[in-house]
Amino acid sequence: MPHAVRSSFSRRRFLGVVSVAGLGTAVLTSCGDSDDGGSTDSQGRTVVEWWHIRTTEPGKTLWPQQAKAYEKAHPDTRIKLVPLENDAFKAKMTALVGTGKLPDMYNTWGGGVLKQQVDAGLTEDITDQVKDWIGDLVPASRVPYEFDGRIYAVPEEIGAVGFWYNKAHFKEAGIASPPATWAAFLDAVKKLKDAGITPIALAGKEKWPGMYYWAYLAIRIAGVDGMQKAADAKDFTGDEFVKAGEHLKELVDLDPFQKGFLGAAYPGPTGQGATMGNAKAAMELMGQWAPNVQSSEGKGLGDDLGFFPFPAVEGGKGKSTDVFGGGGGYALRKGAPKEALEFLKWFVGPENNRVIVKDGGMIPVNTKALDALTDPNLKAVSDLLNSTTAFQLYLDQAYPPAVGQEVNDSVAALIAGSKSPADVARSITQVAKSQ
Structure with a gap:
């Protein structure tokens, strides 16, 4: 499974607190030896222990290659890779947080989980150390790792959610160009149905793909600032969030999804990705990994595949250039050796980033490193990210895990017809206030 696929649906499985029962004591003693540097190996090299989640290709091969390349250029440093599958990583990190000892350098999605580690005094504040080069990184990619003007991690990937569409289906339905407004989007759905084409592929079983619709509608209506204010107040019962549900219900009432969507997964031969990749639906709302999944789970659309941003909502405070997405990054434990930061700087530097873009x-x-990107679909996502006016992190990363889970569950219930738009807003607020 390509890493891009993992960073979508596998990433979603870290919702909630993962049980750590039965973890061996080796898990709890494998990290940095002290808070004043780190450990050394038998050759006297400083050891940087690096926990990452690239357990599938191309990262499974590429990440060790990068470590070896760095060691060759820096013979006094050893990069000790600890690759962990997504869920195993989260479980072990949960255990380590309780011990107060994290790996020298570790994967993070930023947002609420990283903030908890920061508040516990476990994560290094690297603001001053990165000030000379952090400006080279895409601004949107840095957002999840900055709190109160301080930087606690560095991004190594970034992506955004938008609509992937079948150009041939749009042409057959008489849709001249991708819709720019919600009203035009609903009209496009109707035209596709009239042409006998399933408008949208959706993995209703997994819940998080449906959440994207509510989240984007809320962003378009309330704006990213409004999202933050609601999160700070732990109150999502405002009109903007009820309207987000009402607009989503407008879409659901058009019956736009494939037959059996409520039982459909994202991967698999009958999943959302395959439905789109086999040209059995005209659109899917998904992240930058979508083309890979469409090709691996289905046939892929080739030149018929296109991308457009989530439409603007008339009268809303948000803009069509406000982006909903996320990525991954790396943080350093408090007291990590200076060699860890030196490696991190090299890893996200332009030359190495070009290698990752081309090979990964x-x-x-x-x-x-933007010149290294040649894939037209990924370039469309990259262009959107580089022109963004505001960035909203995935809600299950931005919010406490229980709140993110409730967003997923409540929106899924709305799509299934068992909750009203107001019910969704109340349920999310109730869980938020309990945190």
């Missing part, structure tokens, strides 16, 4: 199929996080 990722969107550049370093603005000096």
